[in-house]
Every structure is written in structure tokens, then in C-alpha cells.
Amino acid sequence: MSVQNMNGTKVKPAKETLPEVEVESNGNGHKMYSYEMLEEIANFLLTKTNIRPIIGIICGSGMGSYWKDGSLADTITDAERIPYEEIPNFPTSTVEGHHGQLVFGRLGEVPVVAMQGRFHYYEGYPLWKCCLPIRVMKLLGVKTLMATNAAGGLNPSYKIGDLMIVTDHINLMGFAGNNPLQGPNDERFGPRFPPMNKAYNYEYRKIAKKVAKELKLDNIIREGIYTCLGGPNFETVAELRMLKMVGVDAVGMSTVHEVITARHCDMKVFGLSLITNECITNYEVEAEANHEEVLDVGKMRQDLLREYISRLVHEFSKV
Ligand SMILES: O=P(O)(O)O[C@@H]1C[C@H](O)[C@@H](CO)O1
């Protein structure tokens, strides 16, 4: 459901959030959920479904979360949908294009759980809370995270509608001292100082390129470096020029902290960006980035994404 704001733009109405039960301080003014609380959330979900997912999929903006018919999350069979509002102590989605539910079911034979809607820093959630579902997935038995996102194409050779296999990321928010792993470390999830040089699984990336070739997607498949800014504003020309200089290929507002959280708890990760708009690095250009275009490109590519990701799930499940 959406309402119009004063400018006539469609926005999601604010939802009432459940009262938070916060038990541990992360030493930075924020409170975090304990391992036991996350276990409670996972156990609650396990009572709601018989599906035991091994792959978790995060649907990016407009990529299965908004366009109800034919979207990736709607392709899942034996689907059991659990709205975020019904999950105790779970955040809620506030962004248009992020439906706000977990979908348990199967893609082919493979048991999966899809997040039809993710949480972003700009919604007001601290990074650890944006990433809470990843740890819940881990406790559900998920071994592999497939994080998809909509992103602006900064690499000049990229075109709108291209798919970028993420080879690596630059954690810009981390440079500014903001990290989802900040605070006391619970070794049951992972080590205090996790390595990040193998963030995006090499084998998966090879498979993704092979499958893209088989599906004749060679002309739209790219590989590159993603970075996340806090949002919600899109970037200035000067910011984009700077990001280009340091080797960024695609710019978004998510994924990096999710991947860090997933790697911390030893999940294997695959990242995929849909290039939904061109990053404008020239003051003479009239066009402006906007969320509607992001959602429209998601819709334009939904059939292709559904086919590609379903194939990848099948291949990844064999590794
Ligand atoms: O959830 P993702 O990262 O796919 O969403 C991108 C970033 C912003 O949330 C939004 C901007 O249009 O799309």
C-alpha cells in the first residue's frame, strides 16, 4: 500500500513498530539483541514453517519485493509468507519497493528463504539491526546468502539494466567508524576480527559467469566493485567523481554491512547489483536520480532476474 506525499510522490505510510526489547549495549550508545533473542526469533519462525532453508535471498529495491506478479519471491513454490510485523522483535520495512515479509519455500528443489524487503540505515535502523535478519538466517540453518540490490552505474561502460556480479566492496561507512559488528562480540556468531578478503565467494562468481553465458546474458553481465553510502539522498557529482577515482563501479545504499555480517558468521556470499540508473558525474546533465526509475528498471528486469537467480540457486546448492 502507498500514499502520496505533498509532492505527489508515492511513499509507504509509516508503520507502528513493535516495542523493542534491547538487552546489550554495543558501547556506542546503541543497544543490540543478544544471541538468545535472535535464537528466539529463529525458533518462532521454525514453528511457522516446515521449510528448512539452506539459501537466503535478499531482494533488492524493485527486485521481487514490489512487483507482485512474476517477481522472484513470487516464484518460490510451497511458499509460506510471514509479514515482518508478525515476527517478534523484527524491524519493519518502510521503503516503497520493499514489501516487508519473509517468504519460505522452494526454488526448484532447493529450500530457500527470501527477504521481500530489506532494512536500510537511512530508515533509522542502526547497522546491526539492518543486519539482524542475516543472523536469524544463520540460526535457521542458512549456509549461503545471495544479496541483490539496485545500484547506480558509475563505471562508464555500464548501461541501465546491466547485472553486476559483485567481486568486492568498499565499506565507506566503516571508514567513518560505523560497522554492523561494532560492540561486544559473541563468539557463537564469529570471531572478533573476521577477515574480509574473501567476502564474495570465488566459486559462486565463476558459476554466475558460466550460467550467464548459458542464458546468453553475456552482453549485460558485468563484474565490479560496489559501495554503500548511508543515503537516503543520492550522491553529488563531486562524491561520485571521488568514488570513481577509488575504483567503485556501482553505488548503492545497502548490502555491504549485510555481507560483513554474513561473513562474520561464516556464510558463503554472492552479491548481484542491478544497474538501475546512471550515476551522473557531469554538471551539465539535466537528469536526476530517482527511486521511481529504480523500481521501473527492477520491473523491466524481473523475468530475467527470476530465471537467472533460480538457476544460480540450483547451481549453488550443488557446491
Ligand atoms: O535495497 P536496495 O539497496 O536494492 O535499494 C536501493 C538503495 C535505496 O534503498 C533505493 C534507492 O532507489 O534503492
Ligand code: HPA
Ligand atoms: O545511484 C544510486 N545511488 C545510490 N543508491 C542507489 N540505488 C539505486 N541507484 C542508486
